[in-house]
Amino acid sequence: MKLNVLIVSALATLAVQPALAATISVTDAWARATKPGQPVSGAYMKLQSDADARLLSASSPSIPTVEVHEMKMDGDVMRMREVKAIELPKGEAVTLQPGGYHIMLMNLKKPIAAGEVIPLTLVIESGGKRQNVEVKATARDAAMGGMQHAH
Numbered sequence: 001m002k003l004n005v006l007i008v009s010a011l012a013t014l015a016v017q018p019a020l021a022a023t024i025s026v027t028d029a030w031a032r033a034t035k036p037g038q039p040v041s042g043a044y045m046k047l048q049s050d051a052d053a054r055l056l057s058a059s060s061p062s063i064p065t066v067e068v069h070e071m072k073m074d075g076d077v078m079r080m081r082e083v084k085a086i087e088l089p090k091g092e093a094v095t096l097q098p099g100g101y102h103i104m105l106m107n108l109k110k111p112i113a114a115g116e117v118i119p120l121t122l123v124i125e126s127g128g129k130r131q132n133v134e135v136k137a138t139a140r141d142a143a144m145g146g147m148q149h150a151h
């Protein structure tokens, strides 16, 4: 389902950097809408870089705390933790999705409504250079499934 396809190229950033910086494409960026009182949510997207790169961190002017997380099974318990980086191997699509890597949106002061656009700034490193990649994730209603978002 491609509700919302957004390609963010880092051309503006590239213009002032040596040719080493990677070009990152971001597609299918979305965030999970929340119910009142729910303090956390997640943002998801597909990332692809034309050079080996790593997603180091993310931030948003509208979300108090943003972390890069990984969720995986530990025995039969689903756990998540903050990761130092998500590797973006050259030419390989890396999908941030429920149950795997995700951008954690925390300490929400108000619910995220479906349709709301969450601006995110991704910090991506490639070849020793850092660049910011701006992403707009549109919130949509999505069931949590069996996933516990417990820390």
Ligand SMILES: [Cu+2]
Binding pocket: 069, 070, 080, 081, 102, 103, 104
């Ligand atoms: Cu998380």
